Amino acid sequence: SGCGTFTFLSSAVAAVSGLLMGYELGLISGALLQMSSILALSCKEQEIVVSSLLFGALFASLTGGFLIDRFGRRLAIIIASSLLVLGSLILVPYESYGILIVGRIAIGISISLSSIATCVYIAEIAPQHRRGLLVSLNELMIVIGILCAYISNYAFASVSHGWKYMFGLVIPLGALQAIAMYFLPPSPRFLVMKNNDEAARKVLERLRETSDATKELTVIKSSLKDEHQYSFLDLFCSKNNMRTRMLVGLTLVFFVQTTGQPNILFYASTVLKSVGFQSNEAASLASTGVGVIKVVSTVPATVFVDQVGSKTFLCIGSSVMAVSLVAMGLVNRNIHVNFTNVCRSQSPEDFFLQRPRNLTGVTNGSLKDLFASMASPERLSFDAQRSPDVARTGELNRTALAGGKSTTGSHMESGEVPVVLKWLSLASLLVYVAAFSIGLGPMSWLVLSEIFPGGIRGRAMALTSSMNWGINLLISLTFLTVTELIGLSWVCFIYTIMSLASLAFVIVFIPETKGCSLEQISMELAK
Numbered sequence: 001s002g003c004g005t006f007t008f009l010s011s012a013v014a015a016v017s018g019l020l021m022g023y024e025l026g027l028i029s030g031a032l033l034q035m036s037s038i039l040a041l042s043c044k045e046q047e048i049v050v051s052s053l054l055f056g057a058l059f060a061s062l063t064g065g066f067l068i069d070r071f072g073r074r075l076a077i078i079i080a081s082s083l084l085v086l087g088s089l090i091l092v093p094y095e096s097y098g099i100l101i102v103g104r105i106a107i108g109i110s111i112s113l114s115s116i117a118t119c120v121y122i123a124e125i126a127p128q129h130r131r132g133l134l135v136s137l138n139e140l141m142i143v144i145g146i147l148c149a150y151i152s153n154y155a156f157a158s159v160s161h162g163w164k165y166m167f168g169l170v171i172p173l174g175a176l177q178a179i180a181m182y183f184l185p186p187s188p189r190f191l192v193m194k195n196n197d198e199a200a201r202k203v204l205e206r207l208r209e210t211s212d213a214t215k216e217l218t219v220i221k222s223s224l225k226d227e228h229q230y231s232f233l234d235l236f237c238s239k240n241n242m243r244t245r246m247l248v249g250l251t252l253v254f255f256v257q258t259t260g261q262p263n264i265l266f267y268a269s270t271v272l273k274s275v276g277f278q279s280n281e282a283a284s285l286a287s288t289g290v291g292v293i294k295v296v297s298t299v300p301a302t303v304f305v306d307q308v309g310s311k312t313f314l315c316i317g318s319s320v321m322a323v324s325l326v327a328m329g330l331v332n333r334n335i336h337v338n339f340t341n342v343c344r345s346q347s348p349e350d351f352f353l354q355r356p357r358n359l360t361g362v363t364n365g366s367l368k369d370l371f372a373s374m375a376s377p378e379r380l381s382f383d384a385q386r387s388p389d390v391a392r393t394g395e396l397n398r399t400a401l402a403g404g405k406s407t408t409g410s411h412m413e414s415g416e417v418p419v420v421l422k423w424l425s426l427a428s429l430l431v432y433v434a435a436f437s438i439g440l441g442p443m444s445w446l447v448l449s450e451i452f453p454g455g456i457r458g459r460a461m462a463l464t465s466s467m468n469w470g471i472n473l474l475i476s477l478t479f480l481t482v483t484e485l486i487g488l489s490w491v492c493f494i495y496t497i498m499s500l501a502s503l504a505f506v507i508v509f510i511p512e513t514k515g516c517s518l519e520q521i522s523m524e525l526a527k
Contacts, residue, residue, distance in 0.1 A: 004209035006496055010184045011134040012075060013123045016177045017114035017519045018138040020084055020144020020170055023152075026291070029162040030153025033368075038161070047477065054473040056108020061469050064113040065462025069151030071195075073121035073458070074186045079496055080114035081178035083107075084170065091167045103167075112469060114463045123449035124187040124457075125207055125346040128517040132305035135449055139442035140298045147291030154288060156305065189454045189518075192220050221452065222520035230456040240526040245451050248462040248509050255502035256444050260323060260495035261436045263482065264477045293430045297437035309514040310443040311506060317439015318503035322496050325433040331425045440502065450513050453522050 028050055036046050055123045087106030091100060117137050125132040152169060157161030185207070191200035197217065204213035235246045301313055453462035483491050513521050 005353060006209070007125060007130075008134070008205045010125055010207070011137055012123050013177065013180045013184060014118045015141045016136045016173065017077060017111075017118040017340040018078065019143030019145040019148070020081070020174055020177070021111040021132045022142035023080060023149045023170055024084075024147030024148035025109055025142075026125070027152065028053070029168055030157060031033050031166050033157070034161070034163045035100070038163075039095060039100070041097065041411060044519060049100055049104060051477060052104040054108075054469055054476065056105035057112035058108075058181030058466060058473060059105075060109040060112035060460050060467035061116065063159050064116055064465075065459035067113070068117050068169075068462065071455065072186050073117045073124065074181055074184060076117035076135055077114055077121065078181045080110045080117065081174045083113070084110040085174040088167050088174070092164050092171075097129075102506065112465060116458065116465050118239075119445050119449040120457055120461055121187055122263040123446075123518065124189040124454070125185075127208065129306060131450075131518075132310060132446055132514065133302060135446045136298075136302040136305050136442040139445060140295070140302045141300045143291070143294035143441070145436060147288070147295050150291040155321060160171075160241055170502050177299035188217070189220055189224065192217070192224050193455060219519050220454075221499065223522060228280075230453060231236075232456070232459055235456065235460055241488060243451075244523055246460065246463070248360070249448050249451060249460065250467050251505060252444050252510070253464050254400070254438050254471060255318075255498065255505065258495075258498045259318075259436070259440060259502060260325075260475075260491070260498070261433070261440070262267070262472050262476060272492040276348035277486065282320060289426075290430065290433050293433050294437045294441075297434040298442055301438040301442050305443070305446065306514055310446050311510050311512040314443045314447075314506045314510060315503060316441070316525075317435045317441075318499050318506060320435035321439070322503065325430045325492045325499060327428040327487040328425060328432060329496065331379040331421055331428060332487075332492065335421050335425065354395050435489070445512060447513070448501040450518060450521050451511070451525055453526075454518065509527055 032046060032049065035041065035049065038047075041049065064076065067079075083106055087103045087110060090106065091103035094100075115138075119135060120136060122134050123131055149166075152166050156165050159165065185203040186201040188200075188203045188207070191197075191203065196406055199218070201213055201217050204216055206212060208216070230242075235242055237243060305313060448464055449457070479491075511521070511525065516524075
């Protein structure tokens with residue numbers, strides 16, 4: 001009761017934002033291989049291309065909350081979808097580094113704005129006993145989008161200018177969502193905030209499939225009576241416990257990022273190559289497996305959250321993450337491999353064929369020697385121009401490597417990663433991904449959409465989102481550097497500590513909200 005077809009349909013259309021967001025986040029790892037070769041991007045330029053989306057997202061999260069609270073959640077989603085289409089249209093016809101940055105920033109602004117607006121919109125139209133299911137639908141769509149991106153990366157990897165097709169695939173879906181959202185109702189709580197009670201009553205009757213929504217409207221009005229007076233600075237005051245609520249929200253997104261999961265998204269192929277999946281195809285298929293696990297794990301969390309509760313799922317997820325990270329760290333400690341610099345000004349084929357030489361048998365202690373022995377891309381280019389023999393020798397070496405034979409003795413190690421350790425590492429990685437996908441992945445955003453008062457919910461979500469994108473940017477820019485310095489196993493152990501800290505935080509500070517209305521939750525947290 002109270003969750004009819006129209007409510008579910010409205011939530012599903014809004015959650016398409018999650019699909020688009022996941023696709024754009026997962027897309028860049030495959031597209032960058034082609035773009036860096038075609039556009040001859042330097043290492044720094046490649047980093048800027050990846051980070052430009054995060055810069056756009058950070059900017060939108062700082063300003064988007066005011067747009068959402070002033071003009072409405074539905075309009076914000078329409079603007080975000082339109083911006084995504086515009087950014088993608090900029091990227092497809094041109095082959096320019098500057099245009100690439102502009103398009104990626106526009107897409108970053110879009111996915112950040114839509115991620116905030118979608119969670120708030122769905123939470124405010126959903127009935128209390130189905131809110132967990134409907135809000136978590138957005139996270140399910142995000143992981144489906146990531147999986148679609150991995151499949152797209154694999155499908156277009158060998159297609160000429162395949163990255164243009166990758167970017168262009170989202171254009172029709174983004175346009176359809178913007179059109180569909182125009183015909184859906186605004187949030188009834190937003191209408192009450194704007195003193196449009198009659199319109200709010202009609203929307204509620206349509207959403208709840210009832211002829212009389214007066215009771216729910218009265219509850220919403222009494223709750224919002226004082227809340228619309230909130231200013232942004234009230235988020236940091238003791239009034240109605242707002243400072244504590246804000247700290248809970250910020251700490252929760254801090255743990256979402258510092259438990260390491262975003263790096264699995266951006267560097268899935270790199271992690272898998274480092275533990276022995278050395279060919280292009282093997283790493284691509286294994287990273288697609290990561291996407292499948294994310295989807296499969298998110299489904300039970302989405303379906304059962306209203307019965308089990310978000311707090312329980314957060315506890316289970318953090319506990320299993322800690323165990324799997326310990327296992328991953330111990331396995332990688334025995335493999336004795338590490339990352340090398342994946343930023344190369346060479347063709348994707350050269351990169352993947354040279355990968356075994358760079359990774360096999362590399363210990364933490366030998367990294368400095370390894371980097372010293374590796375010629376820079378610019379030096380390789382200069383030598384090739386100066387002497388054709390150099391280029392021919394390099395080609396012979398690559399051919400030999402591709403056939404499994406080394407002609408470069410001093411650079412190769414005879415030892416391969418043991419099969420058992422390779423698959424143990426993959427298994428622990430997949431368990432880690434699954435644990436995140438039932439816990440911190442979907443549940444964090446459900447909790448955030450519930451704990452803030454309606455009158456300032458958009459701005460509060462925007463502030464927590466800005467911290468989320470900011471830490472994401474910082475960690476993603478430093479992940480390879482830190483891993484080169486201390487080794488993958490110690491990175492896993494650090495993430496273990498953060499997972500245990502998040503478990504303790506959830507147990508002590510996160511309220512159980514299943515079965516409660518947004519108004520009941522706000523009243524309880526205000527005490």
